[in-house]
Amino acid sequence: MKKYAALLLFAFLLNGCDDGDLIVETIDFETVTESAACDTTNTLIYKLKAQEALLLQLPNDKIINDNGTYEYPIDSKGNGLYRVVYRAFDGAITQNNICGAIPPSTPRVTEEWIATDGIITIQTTQIEPKNTNDDGTRITGYEHSIIINNVTFAKPSGDQTQARYVFGTYKTEVTPASLTFRTNTSGLAYSCTNVKRVYNYNNSFYLSIEDIDPELLKNEVTPSNQPRTSLITATMNKVFYKTAKADTGVFTEENICTPTSSSPVVAQSWTGQLGVAGEKGIIEVSTALVGTTYTHTIVLKNVILERGNSSFKLGSSFLLGKIEVNTAN
Incomplete structure (x- = not known):
């Protein structure tokens, strides 16, 4: 997690300028329906468009595989444990631009918005398909619907506040319950x-x-x-x-x-x-x-x-x- 925090701060300090390559008025990722993570710790979740990235940084135990609603405040003016960052680039980007240990030199960040206030709300529901041979079910994963309420973004042209911003859906997989008993031809318990x-x-x-x-x-x-x-x-x-x-x-x-x-x-x-x-x-x-x-x-x-x-x-x-x-x- 410290690695991801350092990467965010490093890119902000060196590349957080606007050279006019991509003019951004609003953050719009509605066409990107699902999010991805850099690794299984789920500490850095992202959504990508051709030249844009939306990043959510959390401690590694805050994507919780259990039904419920979980809320986390964006603290320390955008430099705390919970961070939301938007970036525009001057060229096409991939996962490597977001998750690499050493950020590539291109494309460059041309604009960056950092959330300095707000509440990250995660609504989690289990994914529970029915068995094929009976009416039982097994949990195969969880769907995490992420919304940021009352968020303030610090951007080059000044602060911008939104009452509700939909980050999107992130899915985690879990191993379904195994209920195949050891080989026992007589069926004994x-x-x-x-x-x-x-x-x-x-x-x-x-x-x-x-x-x-x-x-x-x-x-x-x-x-x-x-x-x-x-x-x-x-x-x-x-x-x-x-x-x-x-x-x-x-x-x-x-x-x-x-x-x-x-x-x-x-x-x-x-x-x-x-x-x-x-x-x-x-x-x-x-x-x-x-x-x-x-x-x-x-x-x-x-x-x-x-x-x-x-x-x-x-x-x-x-x-x-x-x-x-x-x-x-």
Whole structure:
């Protein structure tokens, strides 16, 4: 981020003049619908036209991947952490003119406007396409609509104030929730003997039901199409989806049931919304008996997982797996 701030200041001091090559009365980027960033830190976001650039500089944690409205003041008369800068050039420009470590000598900046006051408002909404095989959803990214309210630009001909300036839309991508369980031809789920937890998993994540209702796992056969049902509540049938932070290890049956200091660091933890009878957050269990082994098939019905202000739906009927109990032992 310091690199981008230095570049902005360097160009302003050396090139912030108007030689008449491009006369600018208003900043107009309406035809440029989406913004781009110099790198994944999202500290310098830009929009480009043939000979013009509009730049937004932020600290690296202010493009937030969560639904909501976020506001940041332009401070220090345009020289603070939040900056909006417009530039006109005397020739065609590309990303390299904006993001290069050493600014190219051409094209030159012929005019520069710096926002010295105003509020940067970012309205963020999740991008949530439906699955192709059911009515569940997965978050694939976020759309950030950026507006600058009550902005004052310091420009060569004098200050100019606008009540509302639409910077535009910037999109970020996220890795959709992975819910493909480890290879298991029998379709088994797993349980912990030391805690009331049933789960299924892969190396990078696990999906669990904590404090599962013991009535759901009774060793009694259920009639056809008449599963036992129970709701997600604040104290029972709590559903969690947890992911492992990259390069901190993998999930195993041992560390899911008994976390240790060597267990992977949890990167994200999503929680199942509380259930509503007949609508959402329902746990269903069907029980069959073969010989001396009861098989409990666990299905999550209309379960919605949430984290912060974001949420996605597992599906109308999501199979967690089967728990086998051999009563001969």
